[in-house]
Amino acid sequence: MIRPPSARSEAVFDDFKPAYTTGQALAEANRCLYCSDAPCIQACPTGIDIPEFIRKIATDNVKGSARTIFEANILGMSCARVCPVEVLCVGDCVYNHMGVPPIQIGKLQRYSTDVAYAEGWTFFEAGEDTGKRVALVGAGPASLACAHALRRMGHGCTIFEKRAVVGGLNTTGVAPYKMKADRSQDEVDWVLSIGGVELKTGVEVGRDVTFADLERDFDAVFVGFGLGPDGWLPDCEGIAGIHGAVDFIERFKLGEVDLDGVERALVIGGGNTAVDAVRELKGLGVPRVAMVYRGTEAGMSGYAHEWQAAKLENIEAIWQTQPTGFARGDDGLAVDAVKLDEKKRPIEGSAHRLPADLVLLAIGQGKLGELIAGLDGVRLDRGRLVVDAHGYTGRPGYYAGGDAANGGKEVVNAAAEGKAAARAIDAWLAADNSLRSQKTEGAV
Amino acid sequence: MAAAKVKPDLTTDCAGIRSPNPFWLASAPPTNSGEQIMRAFDAGWGGAVWKTLGTPIQNVSSRFGATNYRGTAAIGFNNIELITDRPLDVNFREIAEVKKRYPDHAVIVSLMVETREEWKEIIQRSEDAGADGLELNFGCPHGMCERGMGSAVGQEPKVNERITGWAKEFATVPVLVKLTPNVGDIVPHGLAAKRGGADGVSLINTIKSIIGVDIDRFVPEPRVGGLSTNGGYCGAAVKPIALHMVGALARDPGFDIPISGIGGVRNWRDAIEFMLLGSTSVQVCTEVMLRGYRIVEDMIEGLTEYMARHGFATVDQLVGKAVPSFSEWGQLDLNYETIAKIDAQSCIGCQLCVTACHDGAHQCIHPTGESRVPVIDEDECVGCNLCQIVCPVPGCISMVEVDNGYTPATWNQHVGEGATLRPKKGAH
Known part of the structure; x- marks a missing residue:
């Protein structure tokens, strides 16, 4: 893995939404009504318990606040910066119906997660080793979220990334007035600090290694290779x-x-x-x-x-x-x-x-679905992998999420889909399934 | 109610102490010096009770503490400051200066000494300086009471009566006795002051309290080095306790001297509540400590506007107006019934009422699943007001009276005369 160089044109940008000071965060947190069955939670693809994490800021339980965020969304730090909150949680804040400025949920989430990073807090440990190994294609948000969840369940993970840098569009594509590449790298480091995730950068699946190779060496595959050129x-x-x-x-x-x-x-x-x-x-x-x-x-x-x-x-x-x-x-x-x-x-x-x-x-x-089109059971819709609500592609052992499957949505969608796929993969593996024990029909 | 044609007159006469309006500064740090009090009078305060005089003391550093609530600083406040620490000569000289410059404003001197001779001397000196009235500090719950003064006096009706008697013996100006709330029932203490000859009482003094604990140092607050002590609690949070004690005295048939109300008054609305429950003048300390003398402008405007709206020409007309309706539980109509109504138009869907009712009341407000506006099961609603209290939208939830067809019946009537009660709601 190569870190983003220090000389980058994006460095000229300031944050469009500057970080809260503690005083600002407390003032905003104390405005939150702590709604029941809050609409903001329902608007969040990862279902973060927003009123709860905000209340914890107000009570000076920032560690608990960060835990609440990361428990739902391990990419909560980048999502705090890049989420289009105006059309998600903030857009559904009940204060909008009262003519009162809605709670700045993104900025509060940034506050808690930044403190967590600055303090070096981590909240999760790898599960007991199951002996299973999952290959993840692409090192963007979907694969990172999936890999982290799989590690908590004790499954070994290997991420294949064709670029030298990791983090996907969070590193290479996010507007720099929201987040810069080095901050995305911080997130990758933090997420992978759970341990047990092997990163293979500069390796393109479909060219440098084949899906047949993956089926030989891994028990399941998660496809999170994003979009094409x-x-x-x-x-x-x-x-x-x-x-x-x-x-x-x-x-x-x-x-x-x-x-x-x-x-x-x-x-x-x-x-x-x-x-x-x-x-x-x-x-x-x-x-x-x-x-x-x-x-x-x-x-x-x-x-x-x-x-x-x-x-x-x-x-x-x-x-x-x-x-x-x-x-x-x-x-x-x-x-x-x-x-x-x-x-x-x-x-x-x-x-x-x-x-x-x-x-x-x-x-x-462009869509990258062609990379996988030859595999039996995998269906494409205009280049996008078709999956069910759990990220299942239709080919046993193959799951997908993020832009490769949703056609190009937000980081928060990728985080939700990666995590959902991890749950499905875990269930599939728990039922004693493995790609390695299967006949590899149509593998390319 | 017809609006008064004349401009309301705020002039106040409390136990013979006259002031341009009923708003006095309570004896406390805001009345520590003549310079402060003159600025307060310039801002509009009608009177000031001078920071308690006695043998000057030495204070601790670190002497205030506060309790905060959801980001609001100091909804409750406490202090371990004692009486004046300035030389008496200086205080008396400044009192004389203030009275010379502000002859129409009320300067009441708060006093706290021990022996009869000391009371005689300090009262004489106060009157020589021009005091319009005296307030006997029988209330301070920290420090001074350990020395046999303050609340140590106020908690013993006989001592209260005796020392009040001394003061009345020596004083020619009106004497107010400041009562401590650190008693089970305030009434015997007010009656003791009256028996001693007091012209009026002022209450409440502060409530014995520990404002908080430093959870990392394991020391209560305010922390003085490695120790703390109990202090006097005041500020907005104590208003309900103060209102009750003022009302309890005001409605007692044996108590008929004026009251100067104190305790958590922040604004004109609070002040009016005290006046309606029997306070002739109202004293303020904490809100001035937090926001300054300037708050009195709004208090004067608010009271004036209120009086005009209700047709009160003078403050006397509203003092005690709510006392007759401060009753006993046994006199309340058990057949009176309200239920909550939600205005769907203004509801913002926060559903705080749902959780409050579900967890804290009678499980009768339910989400519909169709919209965010909850529904109220009116057959189960007991009319407790909790949903209205938690609702963040003014006017969204109203408590509506229900005509249930039952004749009013109190518990006393039910027990005494067998009056019929409506069936209970929510009791299953």
Whole structure:
């Protein structure tokens, strides 16, 4: 495992939501009503007992508060920073119905979990060794949550990660004004401190090792390899100055990018990656940044609260516009585009050209399901692994979670799915099942 | 009630002590010096009871403690400070200065000495300085009582009566006796003061207490080195105890002298509650210690507005207004019935009422599963008020009177005359 280098362009960012001081945390914690059967808990994919952890902050039982959080979600530290709380727990705080500002649950969770990390508290021990071994594909949030839960149950874990760094999108993709790569690394270290998790980085399953290898060496497999590379529009790959957004974000989070001379940047897309990317480019010093989206503001899939923050940073939007071609001339890039109507149909005679020095494509990522498509029982839906509520893929011994299975959701979803899969794997192994004892049909 | 046409007059005469309004500072740190009291009068306080004079003492460092509740500092407060530590000459000189500059404000001097001769001398000096009244400190529950003063006097009706008699013998200005709440029943102590000739009483003094314990050092608070001692409890949390004691004296047929009410008064609303239960003037200490003299502006405005709203032209008209309705349990109508109603429009779905009723009352509020608004099983609701108390939304839960068809019947009537009681609710 290689740690993120210290020289990273993302270092210029300050926290968009700064950490609470103890005084701020106490004041906010004491506002919490401690609802019964609280809506915020129901809104949390990992079901953290939010009123309880907040009450424990108020009573100066921060250790207990952190325990409550981590018992439900071992990735509670990163989720405190990256969760879209506005549409989850905070959005469902009952104070919203009273016209009173909702409790800042994310910031309180950050407070407790940061104290826990700073104090070096850990709460969980590995279970008694069962002799079973589980292979986890990908070292992102889903696999980390799954592996930690499996270790508590006493199962051995090996995580295969094709990158040199671990942590998945928490390390390579999270907007740096929410969390930087080194903090994600802190979380990986903290989670893996439970012991017994072997990390194999720089190893790509499907290429360096096969699923057949895994079935030979492991009792069960968890697939948490996330999403594939950025999607590209026709005829633009290879043009200098045009990048996939996810790839570009990874580059400035793990190293340095040179934006000298970039006066105007365009981000194509209207999802959360696009909204992140425009804010990131602005923060990295690009004077004019605009998002180019086919639909309207109301129709964009990026969170409204995130776009609202982008607007406050003087980021522009070019709505109902579709790029039709890209060209590189002497004075930079040019994006040919047309305007679209309400039904996203091109409007005749609307062709125009948008100047840019940098273009990022944030139009979705490819799916990696093909890596596993050859295995009997595994079903894909547009590249995404189809699983049941417990992460079961349909092939005995194979479970999946995170973006690979849900198609691209939040870290908190990955944490919940990884943990749920661990429970299912444990139950399957407890019933004396093992991949190693099975006939390996169709393994690739 | 018709609103008064005239501006309410807040002028107060409590046991012959006149002040521009009924709000006095209690004898305590806010009345330690002339400079402080003059600033308080400038802020609007009608009177001040000077920090108790006697033989000046030496105080400990670290002398206050507080109890906090859900982030609110000092809902209860205690102290182990004693009487004045400043030379008597200085105190008397400052009293004279204050009276010279503020002739219309009330300066009451609190006193605590031991022997008859000492009482005679200190009363004389107080009157020479211009005191409008005297308050005999028979209440302090810490330090001074170990020396045979303060609550050691207030807890013994005969001693109380005798020393009050001395004071009345020497004084020409009105004498108030400050009573300690550290007794089982306040009434005999108020009656003792009256027998001694007191012109009025003030109550309550502080309650004997330990405010807390330092759980890492294993020492009670406030910690003085490695030790602590019991102190006097005051602040918002003691108001219910004070209201009861004021009311108990006010309604006693044998007690008919004025009361200056003290204990947890923070604002005009608290002050009015004391007045309605029989206080002619109201004394404040802790809230001033926590927030300063400036709080009196709101108190004056609030009382004025309240009096105008109810048509009270003078404060006399509201003093004691709630005393007749302070009764005994046996006189309460057992057939009076209320039930809780939830306003679905303003309910925010916190369901605190569900848990409170389920765990702390009669298990009659239930979640519906359809919306977050709970339902009340009216056949089971005993009307206890708990849900209304925990509800964070003003006006969302109301306790509604039910006409159950039963004639009012008290326990006394039931036992004495066989009056019919409605069937019990929630008793199965």
